[in-house]
Amino acid sequence: MTVKTPTSCRPYTLGGVTSGPPCCEPVPHVRIADLSVAYGGNTVLDGVSLDIYKGCITALIGPSGCGKTSFLSALNRLTDLIPGATVKGKVDIAGLDVLHPQTDLLALRRRVGMIFQKPNPFPLSIRRNLELPLREHGTRNRALLADKIEAVLKEVGLWDEVSDRLDSPALALSGGQQQRLCIARALVLEPEVLLMDEPCSALDPISSRVVEELIERLRGRLTVVIVTHNLAQARRIANYAAFFWMTERVGKLVEFGQCIELFDAPQSVLTQAYVSGAAG
């Protein structure tokens, strides 16, 4: 496994293509050391170590089944919900030891939000969908709730579309709107890190593009980790990319580095093969 730690994050040109918009400072935000995940004795991910940089968008790419979703789930301890799941290693988010048994999960999940592949707002009104997490974490003041809801809906670009029907069922929205609502629901808690598991794959191309633009707007304010099968998407929006591959039925991290370098000048043969579409 090769890891390249960049010394700077300015836009640069490689192979005639200029890299994406500038990333902010390369400060490690989430540090993962020797992470491994197993379900009931069956190891799906082993020996993963990397740093996720603050404010940047990091894409996780690789074929299905090599542990990318398990990797994400370990970062906010969602693996606790799966009976028989064991997670080993160390995950540190700005001083918070994620995998420690005594860690306050409430605090962790306020700082780390997660978006799933299939948009699934709760079967409640739009307003209730956004109120519920806020109330759960202690915000009771109605005026404050209304303000936060309006702010976050504007941020995801839904305010104009739904401001007049906040009490209508969330499930009546279109797929793209539902996914944006889910993102809003995660953002309303003002997290530092946003984990996204293929957020666009269940959407049509236009909605997908809208969500993509939304993710790009988050750059600099949130650290985003996004699993995607869409390599073009990764190229478009990600600053960093981590390539996972499966060896002997166990997922491993093969290469990690600046996105543009991974695509145009990868260090590993496997990476080269994958990004050029030859394998996986």
Add this chain to the structure above:
Amino acid sequence: MNNFRVTDRWLAPALGVAAAGSGLILLLVLAFLLREAAPLWGSHAVLGFVLDASWYPLEGQFGMLPMVAASLAAALGALLLAAPLGIISAIFLNFLAPPAVARSYRMMVALLAGIPSVVFGLWGLTVLVPLIARWQPPGASLLAAMMILALMILPTVTLTSASAIAAVPQNLQQGAAALGLTRQGMILRVVLPAARGGITNGILLSGARALGETMAVLMVAGNVVQYPLGLLQPVRVLTANIALEMAYATDAHRAALFASGLLLTLVVMLLAWLAIRANRQVSYV
């Protein structure tokens, strides 16, 4: 601000206690049955269940065999009447009835399933028994019990058989048709054998229900304690016996009634277990 671990911390144990309570009801039932029947254990009365000539509780005779035989006879007779009719109904629902007719028929069967046993008993007492009495008095007899029970378990047999038949894979039926079998041949020789696990399950469960049925049989069977030697003879089944005598039974008599209830429960549990096993059978056609 709620720390969610506080609410969740007592949620799990509270729910667990409730579930444990629900699970323990069965044990409670069995425990109290045993407790009330306890005075008889160890005494010669237990042998009396089998050896005594008949049931004369006031004289200390607790021979249950005539009533056990009556229960079995009634249940068996009911099954012999209801099983064929139920399977025929199931075939009707799945293959022969036009969709509108099938819907109505199914609704009718469901309605029949919901009729309480006292209502069956009432009808049996006021309509069926006099009818049989015209043929041969007294009318209240084993036959009446069998017929009423058959009517009561018919819906169960029908609906479980219909589900079992519907669950037979389409390709089996298509294969049979491709081989040139007539519809009758396909139903009788392919579908029914394939569904026999589910059908047996339904029949066994219905048998258990027939054994456990009290009110309807009480009202039409005549309630004379004797071996079921003739269809038109009055008989008393175990369940009816309990219902009739509990009101005034004391001491050993009461204990004997509880013992008969225990016996009934064990037999019903055995049948239910057999029914589950029948359902698990993979039927090879």
Add this chain to the structure above:
Amino acid sequence: MSERVFTSAIWLGAGVVTAFFLWLLGDLVWQGAAHLSVSFLLSDTLDSGRSGGIAAILLSTLLILAVALLAAIPLGLMSAVWLTEYTRRDNAWGDAVRMSLDVLAGVPSIVFGLFGNAFFSVYLGLGFSIVSGGLTLACMILPIFIRTSEAGLSAVSDDWRRNAAALGMSRASVLWHVLLPTAAPAIAAGLMLGVGRATAETAALIFTSGYVDRMPTSLLDSGRALAVHIYDLSMNVTGGDQAAYASALVLIILIVFINTGAWALSERWLARKVTFS
């Protein structure tokens, strides 16, 4: 057997079943409607039930059902939630509880009557009372209610549970705000099925809530349920057949309402599932 004979035999069989059903229903409606009237429903029992009405009986039946529901709903819901949320996958305790409930569902009603008498009436000293009857019925309703509610809760998409966890919501919160409301129609349907069974019960009530046909003044009074009334009228009261049929008609109509309600609720629940999947 030729195809024609086979088909005829099947239609004949279905015809026989239909004939018996119509015969039974016809007698019920014809004999029952004659004696049925509004005053029948609202007046007290006279002359051992030969005349007068079933007002006291209806009240007793309602009270017995109310006690049964008050006991069964909390216990049943909590058990169903535990089974769904904490023991879904290969848990020995969960399997034990489920099996216990399945066996309990098959216990004959007269045995419940014996148990109710021995435990509630004698051991707990509640005597022949509405409370004894109601609690015994609760034991009978629980298995079907719990299994149906469990099915309803399990069918609710896991996505919501995961999402709620990712948002840091407590299990209690997601249950209260999302899972239970979504599963509510299925739970209600299961409840109505249980109530339908309880309303038809006779054998379990004879020795627990008793025979008294006066208007009950407290839950510890003995009360006669509708099904028990029908039994008494037909077996112990000469000339009570008319009143028995009328009561039977009322009972059937009540049960049809309840079962239709259960069916409609479960249909609505299915419809919801389809829209939301």
